[in-house]
Amino acid sequence: MVYFPPETTLNGHAITSRNMEWLLVPMNVYLDKTENGTGKSMFTRNFLIEIYPDQGYSTMAIGGMELNSVIDGLNSEGLGISLLQDEGMDPALEMPVAGDRNSGILSFQITRLVLETCRTVEEAKVAFLANKEFLPVAGVHYMVYDSQGSSAIVEWNKTDGNLYFTDGNSSEPSVMTNHPLYKYSKHGLKDLSEEMNLVSYLYPYDTIKRYVTLSDIIRSHEGKFSEEDTAKVLSEVEANTIVLGGGATSLLPINTIWNVIMDLTDRSLKMKCFLKKGPGDNAIGEETLIFTPYLAFKMNNSIMQQQGA
Structure with missing residues (x-):
């Protein structure tokens, strides 16, 4: 994902572009309970x-399991948040059975808490510090960002529990992909590309490769970014492969x-969703991905005004 502050966009708006990727298998296969999964x-x-x-605060939220879980969202104050898997926190399944990191607010629900109670990135930081997160399956990290140009990546150290x-x-x-930025941000892009063993994930979907690709595209871009540019940047790292x-x-x-x-400035979003696999592409040796057209949504200003937003 990439957050584009107002200073970097053609229309002067704060814009976030994010790809949500996940495994195309039922939960019992993901947890290695069976090779032949049942259910959706x-x-x-x-x-x-x-x-x-x-x-x-009023909120537009995107999720994919139960309705309290939020993966991406923004609120009436121009604050947004996104949750991504953090391989530096995996395997979360090996954490203690009781107490310690296995108690607190579900990692998919603290996103909603932030959106409904915080106006700014600084307030979001306080909310994370004041609450304890529970990682039920996979390690995650977050990016919080707002309409004024502020952003922060929020991560835990699974060894000492520090935020x-x-x-x-x-x-x-x-830019944020799926490795802990607090740990690797001191490395330059050249070092990251040469030392792939920083994160032991050597498949085509490697988090470091995607981070370097996004950073290189941004660095080589001339001028400010249009909304179309923000979508194109993320299209260069779409997932369509196999992983552990x-x-x-x-x-x-x-x-x-x-x-x-x-x-974030306009309190609106556009979203395209995966429909199915399409014909094979000889150039990339994979089936193509077929998506819906972008669907546009905007928060209801009249309701927000009634609430005093």
Whole structure:
């Protein structure tokens, strides 16, 4: 994912472009309970929900399991948040059975807490510090960002339990993939590309490769970014491959489930969703991905005004 501060965009809006990718298998296969899973594959029944609470900030949230879980979202104050898997926190399944890191707010629900209670990135940091997160299956990290150009990556160190914030720069886009930025941000791009063993994930979907690719595209871009540019940047790292994931001991298929472009200034978003695999592409040796057209959504200003937003 990439957050584009207002200083970096043609229209002067703060924009986030994010690909959500996951394994195309049922949960019992992901957890290595069986090779022949039953039921729907994970993240095949996704939703976008608008929430206008009596208390708290109005929110547009995207999720894919139960309705309290939020993967991406923005609120009426121009604050947004995205959750991505953090391979530096895996395997979360090996954490203690009781107590310690296995108690607290579910990692998919603290996103909603932040959106409904925080106006700024700084307030979001306080919310993370004041609450304890529970990682039920996979390690995760977050990026919080706002309409004013502030952003921060939020991560835990699974060894000592400490919380780390990596602040973004309001004059350049911020990139996050699936490795802990607090640990590797001191490495230059050249070092990352040469030392792939920083993260032991040597498949085509390698987090370091995607981070370097996104950073190189941004660095070589001339001028400011249009909304179309923000989508194109993420299209260069769409997932359509096989990986080791979860508790599984065999390679599993993974692809991009959705791309969402969130405009924090306009309190709106555009989203395209994966439909099915298409014909094979000889150039890349893979089946193509077929998505819906981008669907546009905007928060209801009249309701927000009634709430005093």
